[in-house]
Amino acid sequence: MTTEELLYTLALKQCKNIGNINLKKLLESIGSAKKVWESQKKKLLEISGIGNNSIRDIGNKDFLIQAEKELKFCEKQGINIISQNEKLYPKHLLNCDDAPILLFYKGNLSNDFNPISIVGTRKLTFYGKSFVQDLLTELSGTKVCTVSGLALGADTSVHEESLKNQIPTIAVLAQSLDKIYPASNKNLAKKILENNGALITEYASFEGMAKENFLQRNRIIAGFSPQLIVVETAYGGGSMTTVTAANQYNRDVFALPGKIIDVYSQGCNQLIAMNKAETIVNIKSLIENLNLSLQPELFPKEKAKIVLDSSKVEHQKVLDIIIDEHTISLDELAEKTGILHHKLLPILLDLEIYGYVKCLSGRQYQIS
Numbered sequence: 001m002t003t004e005e006l007l008y009t010l011a012l013k014q015c016k017n018i019g020n021i022n023l024k025k026l027l028e029s030i031g032s033a034k035k036v037w038e039s040q041k042k043k044l045l046e047i048s049g050i051g052n053n054s055i056r057d058i059g060n061k062d063f064l065i066q067a068e069k070e071l072k073f074c075e076k077q078g079i080n081i082i083s084q085n086e087k088l089y090p091k092h093l094l095n096c097d098d099a100p101i102l103l104f105y106k107g108n109l110s111n112d113f114n115p116i117s118i119v120g121t122r123k124l125t126f127y128g129k130s131f132v133q134d135l136l137t138e139l140s141g142t143k144v145c146t147v148s149g150l151a152l153g154a155d156t157s158v159h160e161e162s163l164k165n166q167i168p169t170i171a172v173l174a175q176s177l178d179k180i181y182p183a184s185n186k187n188l189a190k191k192i193l194e195n196n197g198a199l200i201t202e203y204a205s206f207e208g209m210a211k212e213n214f215l216q217r218n219r220i221i222a223g224f225s226p227q228l229i230v231v232e233t234a235y236g237g238g239s240m241t242t243v244t245a246a247n248q249y250n251r252d253v254f255a256l257p258g259k260i261i262d263v264y265s266q267g268c269n270q271l272i273a274m275n276k277a278e279t280i281v282n283i284k285s286l287i288e289n290l291n292l293s294l295q296p297e298l299f300p301k302e303k304a305k306i307v308l309d310s311s312k313v314e315h316q317k318v319l320d321i322i323i324d325e326h327t328i329s330l331d332e333l334a335e336k337t338g339i340l341h342h343k344l345l346p347i348l349l350d351l352e353i354y355g356y357v358k359c360l361s362g363r364q365y366q367i368s
Contacts, residue, residue, distance in 0.1 A: 001083045003071070008033035009083065009102060010067035010204065015057035020098050022054050024084075027101070037064075070204050079104050079177050087111070096223040096249050100202035104177055107198035113145035113168060116290065117221050117246075119239045120154025120231030121264045128232040128264070131256055132157045134283050134366070135229075138326065140165035145197070147172065147224045149217060150185050154231045154239075159188055163195050172224070173201040174217035175209045215241050222246035227290050230255045230277060233267035240267060243276055253277040254286060282364050283327045306356060314339060318347050322357055322365055330363040 001009070012023055012033055029047045030036045036044070037058060044055045057063065074081060082088050082103050091111050093099045116139075120128055132154070136146070146162045148155040150171035162169035169192055173181070177199055180186045189199055202220065203213065218238065222228055222245035230253065233239040246253050255277035258265025271277035280286050306323070308316045314337070321336050322328055330348075334341055348365060351357045358368040 001081075001086065005033050006081060006083070006102075007064070007067050007071060008037045010070050011037060011060075011063040012058065013102065013204065014063040014066060014206065015055075015060070017053045017056070019054075020101055022050060023101050025049060066206050070206060073178075073205050074104065077178055079106055080109075082109075090115070090224050092226055093220065093223045096219070098219065099223060100220070102204075103200055103202055104204065105198050105200040106177055107193045108168065108196050109170075109198045109200065110145075110168075113143055115145050115147050115170070115225040116227055116229065117147040117225040117242075117251075118154070118158045118229045118231065119148060119218075119221060119233075119242050120157075121233050121237055121239065121267075122151055122153035122155075123264060124153040124157055124232060125262070125264055127258060127262075128154060128256065129157050130360070131231060131280075131283075132161050134327070134360075135286070136161040136165045136167060138283050138287060139167060142167075145170060147221055149174070149214075149221055150180070150189065150199075151238075152182060152184070156185060156188065157231075159192060159197075162197075163191055166195070168195070169197045170224070171197070171199050172217055172220050173199060173203070174213040175201065176203045176205040176207060177201055178205055179209070181209070214238065218242040219245040222251060223249050225251070227252045227254065229253075229280070229286075230268055230271065232256060232258065232264040234263050235267050235270065237264075237267050240271075243271060247276055252289070254280050254289065256280045282329065284325065314343075315347050315351060318344070319351060319356055322351075323367055327360070327364055327366040330365070333365065 012018065025047060026036045027033060030039055041055055044050055084094060084099065084101060088109050089103065145168040146158050147170045148158040150159065150173060159169045159171060171189060171192055175181055180189050192199065218241045222242045228242065228246040228251050230239050230243060243253055253276060255268035255271045257269055257272055257279055260269060272279050306319060308319065317337055318333060321333060334344055348357065352359055355368050357365050359365055
């Protein structure tokens with residue numbers, strides 16, 4: 001997009017009651033932002049769905065002045081601006097009717113990675129945090145990037161665990177890029193940029209923070225990826241709005257189930273019960289369902305080899321299978337080892353006591 005076209009698009013962006021859908025309609029019908037800005041209102045009203053309220057502010061000279069200031073501000077702050085007709089624009093987001101006409105970003109924005117959107121409660125429990133750690137450990141060394149909202153709790157965990165596993169991560173903000181919210185995540189935002197990730201928003205500096213921005217931000221997280229993973233959420237949590245957008249965009253949604261008495265599992269359980277999300281059974285099956293084009297590591301790590309006492313034949317057999325499968329259920333273990341459940345459980349307990357394996361929820365086992 002030329003500087004001139006960007007200038008007029010920024011001016012149009014300030015007009016109330018246009019919105020992304022109508023702005024896109026105007027640009028496609030008239031041909032350019034400058035032509036829309038200079039067109040007679042009578043001509044604009046001929047476009048289907050465009051009314052007086054939508055075009056009322058078009059031509060306001062103050063908006064052009066503000067647009068010029070924004071371009072200078074972005075240049076000074078190192079903020080990039082992209083439109084929907086540019087290659088770097090997130091390809092999955094393009095399929096959403098209400099996708100932002102413009103995106104502001106810092107860092108490395110690339111369509112070379114498989115994006116995975118992950119959201120959850122701000123009051124993440126140990127259960128949810130362990131899930132995020134286990135998932136991103138498994139995805140380490142693959143051609144994926146994570147997408148979340150830089151909020152406290154689940155979002156923070158997703159970004160931090162991505163960084164630990166050298167996975168690029170993208171934080172979608174609900175305000176302009178000169179403001180980091182919450183302020184406690186300023187250092188995390190800096191680390192994201194330093195490690196091949198990106199900060200992205202649809203908001204210019206002249207647009208203030210508002211509660212509705214967070215709901216709008218959630219639709220970008222939902223549209224950014226073909227899949228959405230919900231870690232934990234209560235009834236009516238903010239993640240539920242992300243799921244609603246993901247369902248509207250025909251995205252695959254996966255939810256982590258939990259105990260019915262756990263407040264921050266109740267939302268996920270409800271999504272599963274209402275067929276708005278698929279159940280996450282274990283990490284292995286989730287990754288298979290994500291349909292990712294996983295790339296092998298250039299220097300793959302050798303699988304751990306633990307040798308037990310020679311008398312512990314069945315223990316060794318069970319341990320080797322858990323190492324090979326990464327995460328496996330009790331039923332699968334019984335099937336693969338040929339050991340009955342009542343004999344298998346004491347073996348697993350021994351391995352857990354000695355620190356070789358750990359038991360996850362739903363009788364899932366993995367190397368400790």
